[in-house]
Structure formats: C-alpha cells, structure tokens
Amino acid sequence: MAKLLNLDEEYFTNKFADTSYTLVGFNYYPPCPKPDHVFGLRPHTDGSAITVNFIDADVSGLQFEKNSTWYNVPIVPTALVVNIGDVMEILSNGFFKSLMHRVVTNTEKERLSLAMFYSLDMEMDIEPVPDLLDDKRPPRYKIKNKDYIAKQTYIFATGKQTIDTLKI
Ligand SMILES: O=C(O)CCC(=O)C(=O)O
Numbered sequence: 001m002a003k004l005l006n007l008d009e010e011y012f013t014n015k016f017a018d019t020s021y022t023l024v025g026f027n028y029y030p031p032c033p034k035p036d037h038v039f040g041l042r043p044h045t046d047g048s049a050i051t052v053n054f055i056d057a058d059v060s061g062l063q064f065e066k067n068s069t070w071y072n073v074p075i076v077p078t079a080l081v082v083n084i085g086d087v088m089e090i091l092s093n094g095f096f097k098s099l100m101h102r103v104v105t106n107t108e109k110e111r112l113s114l115a116m117f118y119s120l121d122m123e124m125d126i127e128p129v130p131d132l133l134d135d136k137r138p139p140r141y142k143i144k145n146k147d148y149i150a151k152q153t154y155i156f157a158t159g160k161q162t163i164d165t166l167k168i
C-alpha cells in the first residue's frame with residue numbers, strides 16, 4: 001500500500017511498529033427469524049487502518065458495498081478477509097477508501113467471526129501523510145486517535161459514519 005502511494009515501502013510498517021493499537025472482536029450472530037428486518041451488524045466502516053477478519057467457515061453473512069450494490073463475501077476455507085478502515089483512508093488523504101460492509105442474519109444457523117482491528121498508537125494524531133499533500137491536495141481530515149475511538153463508539157450508535165464528521 002505504501003508503494004502505491006509512492007512512499008517508502010516500510011512507511012506504514014514503521015508507523016505501526018512498536019506502539020500500535022490492536023483490538024480484537026469476537027462476533028456471535030444467533031439465528032434470527034426476521035433477517036429482512038434485522039441486521040447482524042448494520043452498515044459501517046471500521047475505525048481501524050486495516051481489519052483482518054476470520055469469518056465463519058460454514059455460514060455466510062458478511063457483505064460489502066460497491067457502487068450502491070451489496071455483494072456477498074464468499075467463504076474461502078482458512079482464508080482471511082482483509083479490509084481497509086477509516087484510519088487508512090485518513091492517512092492516505094482519501095486515496096484508499098474504507099470499505100462499507102454489513103452482516104446479514106440467517107433464519108436457521110448461528111454464525112461466528114473474529115475481527116482484528118489494527119490501528120495507530122492512541123496518542124498519535126490521525127492525519128494524512130505529509131508527503132501526500134500539496135496546494136492541490138490539502139489535508140482532508142485530522143483527529144487524535146483516542147478521540148477518534150471515543151467518537152466512533154458514540155457515532156456508531158447514532159447511525160452516522162464517523163469519518164464524515166472529521167472532514168476539514
Ligand atoms: O462478522 C463479520 O464477518 C464482520 C464483522 C465486522 O464487520 C466487525 O466486527 O466490524
């Protein structure tokens with residue numbers, strides 16, 4: 001990803017090196033009699049730089065959005081699903097887009113997933129990489145990581161997208 005932005009190959013691995021913040025979430029989705037009315041997880045983007053998902057081997061449910069259409073993420077045994085989150089969108093000043101995704105429920109079967117959210121040190125500012133900015137490409141977002149995480153929890157509950165509230 002750093003190479004795609006013409007940055008040093010190690011740029012992100014160095015930035016996330018010693019003090020990065022990683023959150024692990026286990027998701028359990030019980031069977032639901034009304035999948036047309038109830039999401040397992042409503043549409044959202046992740047508050048991470050990248051998320052690594054280990055999805056259920058038997059029950060699908062994860063979907064992502066592209067051009068206003070929802071697509072199923074296929075189950076590929078033992079494969080990890082990696083998606084971009086808001087922090088990478090901010091660092092790249094919008095070059096990479098965080099992925100809108102959701103989980104739908106199943107009438108018959110329960111489903112499990114494990115998500116690892118990789119992000120920056122809590123005390124760091126989340127702001128675009130300076131080398132990516134110039135007069136034509138001004139910074140589009142800025143916030144301290146711990147303020148972002150606090151904000152995200154609150155905003156998720158309101159149904160809005162956190163990244164939309166950070167735009168300069
Ligand atoms: O259950 C899944 O497959 C995805 C979970 C997810 O999107 C999340 O925990 O943010």
Ligand SMILES: [Fe+2]
Pocket residue numbers: 044045046101
């Ligand atoms: Fe997610």
